[in-house]
Amino acid sequence: MFRTYKEGKWHYVTARDRIFRVCQSAGQLEFQGVDREFLTSYFALDEPYPHILAEINRDSFINEAIRKYRGMRIVRQDAWECLISFLCSSAANIPKIKTNIEGMSQFFGKEICAFGAEGYAFPNPGTIDDYDKIVQAKTGFRAKYIQAVNDAVDEAFLASLKKMPYPEAKKALKCLPGVGDKIADCVLLFSLGFTGAFPVDTWMKKILRKWYFNNEDVSEQQLQDFGMKYFGKYAGYAQQFLFMAARESP
DNA sequence: AGACAGGGGTAGG
DNA sequence: CCTACCCCTGTC
Numbered sequence: 001m002f003r004t005y006k007e008g009k010w011h012y013v014t015a016r017d018r019i020f021r022v023c024q025s026a027g028q029l030e031f032q033g034v035d036r037e038f039l040t041s042y043f044a045l046d047e048p049y050p051h052i053l054a055e056i057n058r059d060s061f062i063n064e065a066i067r068k069y070r071g072m073r074i075v076r077q078d079a080w081e082c083l084i085s086f087l088c089s090s091a092a093n094i095p096k097i098k099t100n101i102e103g104m105s106q107f108f109g110k111e112i113c114a115f116g117a118e119g120y121a122f123p124n125p126g127t128i129d130d131y132d133k134i135v136q137a138k139t140g141f142r143a144k145y146i147q148a149v150n151d152a153v154d155e156a157f158l159a160s161l162k163k164m165p166y167p168e169a170k171k172a173l174k175c176l177p178g179v180g181d182k183i184a185d186c187v188l189l190f191s192l193g194f195t196g197a198f199p200v201d202t203w204m205k206k207i208l209r210k211w212y213f214n215n216e217d218v219s220e221q222q223l224q225d226f227g228m229k230y231f232g233k234y235a236g237y238a239q240q241f242l243f244m245a246a247r248e249s250p
Numbered sequence: 251a252g253a254c255a256g257g258g259g260t261a262g263g
Numbered sequence: 264c265c266t267a268c269c270c271c272t273g274t275c
Contacts, residue, residue: 090259096271097258140269145260180260201258243258254275263266 001077001190002085002098003122015042016078017121019114033114043073047195056231056238061211065241074240075190079158081122082191083173086183087145096138103137104128104146125154145178152176162192169194181224189236198227198235207246 003014010021020033031039040046053070057063077085081101088100101122107130108123128134128150134143153176161169169192173184185199200208200223208223209215212230231238 086258091257091268092259092270093257093272099271135269138270140271141260141267142269178260182259186258199258203258247258252275255273257270257272260268261266263264 001075001082002094002101003119012115012117014112014119014122016081017110017112019112019117019119021115021117041076044076044193045073052195052234052237055234056241058230058238061245062231062238062241065245069241069244072240072244074195074236076193077191078122079161079187079191080125080153080155083149083153083158083176083179083183083187084122084128084146086186087149087178088139088142089183089186090142090178100137100139100142104134104139107133107137125158126150142178145176148177149179158192161188166194166196170197181220185224189239195234195236196228196232198224198231198239200224200227201243203243203246204239207242211242 005012009023009025011023012019012021018033020031020039022029022031022039024030029039034042053066057066084104085097085101088097092100102120105120105122108128109120112119112121128146131143131147134146139146157172161172164172166188169188170181170184173179173187174181179187182199182201185197188194189197189199200220204227205220205223208227209218212226213223218226227239228235
């Protein structure tokens with residue numbers, strides 16, 4: 001998610017240890033570097049999109065957001081890379097997160113290339129094992145979290161989350177240092193296929209209070225509960241549409 | 251120019 | 264509930 005760029009007609013994506021590129025035109029998706037199965041999973045193209053949109057379209061606010069941003073997808077990123085990326089996201093912005101991820105990939109990842117594009121794979125769990133280098137990747141106060149999570153997490157743990165019900169999976173993630181409600185929900189939604197997760201960040205707080213609570217003081221927990229109940233099984237999609245709308249309007 | 255607040259959040263007081 | 268956390272950017 002934080003490792004994409006566009007050059008000419010192609011969108012280049014580095015996902016864990018592979019580089020692929022996609023381009024969309026006239027309703028057709030062209031792709032190189034990965035097979036169809038990978039792409040279908042990565043962009044969650046196996047989800048019933050029209051049904052999802054109908055399901056979350058509960059009012060005129062979200063209806064307008066859907067109209068504007070129809071086509072937006074929610075990726076199923078590699079869970080490990082997603083977890084570390086969102087650990088970097090606290091009190092940060094997107095360029096900063098990109099710098100962190102790129103830095104750690106250069107320090108700990110192996111070189112990869114495809115279509116003349118060169119880069120570094122995102123390092124495996126257990127291999128982000130040098131605190132000084134984590135700091136050198138400009139991660140700041142997040143470095144200690146990254147180190148601890150690197151030591152605590154393996155692929156088996158991440159795979160096990162997929163089989164759990166939402167509340168348990170979230171609880172397990174929140175046991176990790178540096179992972180609270182928001183980051184846990186982002187990992188669940190953007191990598192583990194929990195479409196009902198509803199991450200509440202500052203943008204969501206603003207827009208939800210404005211549109212659904214008459215600008216009253218509402219706790220984060222209340223906003224989160226509201227989002228999940230009101231939008232249902234695909235609340236995560238609603239979250240993304242509202243998020244886009246929130247970021248655009250002043 | 252140089253200080254200063256605040257950022258897609260969390261842990262600890 | 265409120266602040267420190269590291270560091271970069273936008274603003275006065």
